Structures are given as C-alpha cells and as structure tokens.
Amino acid sequence: MSDAPSVGIVTVNYNSASFIGAFLDSLGRVDYPNARLIVVDAASRDGSSDEIARRRPDAHLLRCDENVGIARGNNLGAACCREQGLDYVLFVNNDTTHEPDFLRTLVEAVDERTMAVPRILYAQDRRLISTHAGDFDWDLGLFRHTYHGKPDGPATRQRRELQTASFCCILLPARAFEAAGPLDERFFMYYEETDFLRRALARGYRLLYVPEAVVYHRESASSGGGWMTPFKQYYATRNRLYLVRKHARSRVRFAGFTLYFWATRVPYLLRYALSGQRAMLKATLLGMFHYYRGRMGRTLEVSDF
Template identity: 30%
Template sequence: MNNPSVTVIVLNWNGKDLTLECLDSLNKVDYSNYNILVVDNKSSDGSVESINKIYPDISVLKLDNNYGYAGGNNRGFNSLKNDKPDFVIFLNNDTVVDKDFINPLINPLLTNKNIYQTVPKIYYQNNPKLIWYAGGNINLWTGSVSHRGIRQYDNEKFNLEGITKYATGCCFCMRYDDFKNIEGFDENFPMYSEDVDLSLSIRKKDFQVWYTPNSTIWHKVSASIGGSFSFSKNKRKLKGLFLLFKKHANPFQYISIILFMPFQILYQFIKLAFTNKK
C-alpha cells in the first residue's frame, strides 16, 4: 500500500489551550497523506471558535452532548464512514507529538495482519525523558493494570518493540476496518479502562497489540481533567476496573480480584494522600 491515508482523531472538552497546542504539533508532522478531526464534546470555553479561526483547514465535529472518551471517539470514528481512511489514530488533546510519529505506528500494521493495534512510547511533557508509558501490564488475578516504565528515565530496554498487553487510550493506531470490526469502544465504561477493554477484546480474538518505541509523543498527564490525582478521578478508575474485570475475568480470577481489591484501593488512597502533601 503506497502512501496510505491516516486520520488523527483528537477529542476535546473545554480544553482549548491544550487542544491548540496539540494541533500545532500535529500541523508539523512529516507525513503527506493525513487529516485531523477534532471531536468536540459540547465545550463551553470557545474551543470550537478558536480552532476554526486558527486552523480553518482542520475539520471539527461538534457534538450535541458530552459523550465522554468512548462515546466521543466512537462518534468521531463513525463520522468518517464516507471517507474511510486506511488508518485511524486516536490522540488525547493533552499531548504533543513528534513530527515523525505516524510512520512507525502504521508500518507494523502494513506488514503484519495479526497486529491490530499499535501504540507509541509516551513521555511526561514536563520531563521530556521520563517515561509515562512504554507498554501495558495487566494481571487478571490481582486486578493490577499499569504502565511499563512509568516514572523511569528512558533507557535501551524501552527501545525494544514488540507485543504488549494493552495500548493506552492516550494514543494508538488501528486500521479503519479493524476498529469497525471490533465495534469501537464500549461506552459503558466511565472514562477509565475503556482503552484496556479494547485491547483485551482484540487479544481475545487472537490478534496483537504492538508497542512501537520509534513513535514518540509527550503527555501533559491528567491536565484535561484537572490535576494528577483526585478522589473523583480514583472513584471513576475503580468503577472502570470493576466493569473491566467483570467483563473479562473468569470466575476464579474475579474472586481473586475481589480479595486483592482492598489492597488496590488502599494503594490509591495512600498515593493520593502523599501527592496532596507535595
């Protein structure tokens, strides 16, 4: 396939400044056949007006409600049915991308039909060599979901591409047809764990999630929901995890997770308490 088409979907909800910064980096991307679609979850901060003024060539889909991460991205994807790009990249608005981030994401999908999903290496934006994501770990016995390499400085072990257990929803790439066949995001999830659910659904069909460290972006962590840690955020995370394990864990794993869950909750509250003291 020569020069395949790519659409980058950027979801926005009252994140005008973040989204404009993200779009500025996307406009500098070194790839000839790509489009950008901003999906706006009924913002009230003038986001749409600013995007239309500063980037008149970028398409904006204005939604009539805030459908959250899963619902907003699904609606953005569904709006592409007449154009049908070869690949779709889902990208958080609180990110900045490397100008060469597209090719490493699509190349594995071009050469290996068993790969359904590719995901880049992601750094903290305020500490550009500190890893935020270098692969995903899931344990369906303990209920643990985590990023490989998080809060570690980049080194050679994070430069090896290969299969990973899940792709973060911060940024990932799929073939248009594959995302359609997997039926998109499950909108029952409350903002958290829908990305893990998608990857688990892919793996259940015996396809692969692929970590591609030659593609890099930077993430302003949690800026889009107001801060690194909060009780409301952790409540939504726990609800998302319960839904995730109810859907994907077998009965024995689910019992094990319930036994481990108090320790997971305690860990979250300790992390929250120490963060608030800083």
C-alpha cells in the same frame, strides 16, 4: 493523491483552550502526507472548539451537545473515519505534541492486523517515560506498567508486543472496530481502552510498542488535576470492578478478585477517613456503590466532589 495509507487523526476536545494551540501547531509540522484531522468536541465552554475551527478549517469538527466522554467521543471519531473509508485511526490526546515523523513511523510499523503505540515522554521532563503500556493481571485487575515513570534509555527503546496500553496515542486499523466492536461507552472514561484491546487481541490482532515514534504528553491536562483526583478515583474504582467482571473467566475467579479488591480498599478508606480526605473517601465509596447498583456511563462530574 498520496499512495500512503490514509489515517484519521481523532482527538476528543473538552475545554482545552490552554493547550490546544500547541497541539495544532505540532500537528501542522507532522510530515505524513495522507492524514485528516477529526475533532470530537464534548460541549466545550472555553472557546477551544471555535479556535480549532478557525485554525484548522480543513478539520472535520463534530460538535456534541454534552460531554460525551472519551469512550463515546472516540467511537464517534472512529465511525467518521470508517464512513470516509480511511485505512487507520489514530487516537491521540490533544494535550500532546509530536516529533514530525511520529505518524509515518507508526504507519510503517503496522499492518492490517497490528495496532501500535509510540514512546511517550513527559512534556515537562523529557527524560522520563509517560507511556502507559504493558501487561494486565486479570486475576487482580492490575495494570502492570512496563515503562511508565522510568528514565528514557536503551531499555525503553526496544520494540515489543504488549497486552494493553492507554489511548493517549495509538494507531489502529479501521477494520479492528469491525472485529472487536466499538469502545464500551458504559465506562465513560478509564479502562475502556483495556477492554477494547482485550477484545481485539482475542480476535487475532497484536499490539506493538514502537519507540522510534516519539510523542510528548502533558499528562492530566485534559482531565484536570494531578495523578489522582476524586473525579478520577470514582471512575477508576467503578470501572475496574466492571472491567474484571466483564472478562472474568469464571465466577470463582471473579469472587477471588472481589475479595482481593475489598481487602486492598479497606486500608485506603481508613486512611482517607483518618486524614480528612473526605472527597477521596466519597469517590471510592460511590465508585463501589454505583458499580453494584449498575450505574454506569457518565454519572458524576468534577463539581460533585
């Protein structure tokens, strides 16, 4: 039995047949001695869950009857880690590959009150940073990216503390879920990590960028399409409103954000209408409408656009 802290590697799987093999191969080369793979399959229909079971019979595979989304999927995985008494939870997208020492480097950088994210590079162009991490402007509801899209170099290889990060790859103390609570499943996907990290930081945890740990990300492979699709636009629009309202320090501040939000959405709506981008127009309007109607969680699918 290794004395190294135990880590549950949690990944949510959904129709990943085209890239799951590379992910599993990469994990097989990771040199950390005390890690367990926990896969939450969100009702995949492409045989990828069977491929995982065949290639990694040691993995704890949770098969769901429906697409539970990222928030609930990660909650299920984290709960499994805690039931097994593991020290840390590593959330990681299965459209990633990894340097063999990435997990060891992350574990060595943290303690019981520290969360950590690695330096994530684009798999398609390893000269560019894919890490979505930085600060969050709660008055405007804007993610202030520190690294994303920038060339990799000395400026991206310095440790620093952050306010928020995506859960593409993040190491968390298992006890953080006792302090901050689970991920809010009303988000379904997008912004649930910003909400969770806000709560964890408020309870004395810190978030650290650890550039010595390196991961490669095939961005958007798991959700389909490019940077922004109607499906993503819908959830991003709805959830941004919900996130800022949830953490607004006062009604006046939220009213100010609402005015800013509408003022900046109108040009987009006009552009979508005039350029014939009906799906993006529909996604944006429905995102706003469903927020105001309280329709949260899993509400629309890719096929709805």
